[in-house]
Amino acid sequence: MYATDDLRDEHEGIKVALAVLERLSDDAEEDKAVDLDDIEHIIDFLRTFADKCHHGKEEELLFPALEEAGIPNQGGPIGVMLAEHVQGRKFIAGMVDSLQGLRADDPDGRGKFIESARGYAELLSAHIFKENNVLFPMAEAHLSAAQHEKLSEGFDEIENERIGPGVHEAFHALLDQLDEKYLKSRV
Ligand SMILES: [Fe+2]
Ligand SMILES: [Fe+2]
DSSP states (O other): OOHHHHHHHHHHHHHHHHHHHHHHHHHHHHTTOOOOHHHHHHHHHHHIIIIIIHHHIIIIIIHHHHHTOOOOOOSSHHHHHEEEHHHHHHHHHHHHHHHHHTTTHHHHHHHHHHHHHHHHHHHHHHHHIIIIIHHHHHHHHHSOOHHHHHHHHHHHHHHHHOOOTTHHEEEHHHHHHHHHIIGGGGG
16 A cells, blocks of 8 residues: 555546536637536635645655655656646636636636636646656655555645545535536536
8 A cells, every 4th residue: 555545546536627627618618608616616626635735745745755765856757746736826826817707707717717727637637647657656666665654644634634524525525516517417
């Protein structure tokens, strides 16, 4: 059991949110009505679950453990992952900025939403692919079983402190509901 197994599971949840964002961007592009409550819920999920909690586990615990094991930060895979987390935050801020315009059905708001949502979905999909296939295998090869166990304990602490008990389940319920509404029923 690797600590990275938890992070891989979280990637699957984040990928559902990314696929829904793509669908919402298609709808906005085709001038269809978009459900603003759903967009706000996705932004909340991305800020809280994906960024504060998941990226927090990576930045505060996994990446430092990898650096200690000799994987370079600057100019190496960790530096690239960190830069992509920063870029992701800018796209989330762009989506937040677009909400007012979307609410007023202003074409600029729509355009800004489409650009930020698509930018985020593309960035994070490629980011998750790199972590799953390059960075996490490094952690699985270079860190001991005891280090993985220590990381898992730290991940639980971050999760309790950042999102608290019950909220994780609420986010899963949200993802199931969005999956049903935007993905399963509209293949
Ligand atoms: Fe990451
Ligand atoms: Fe990740």
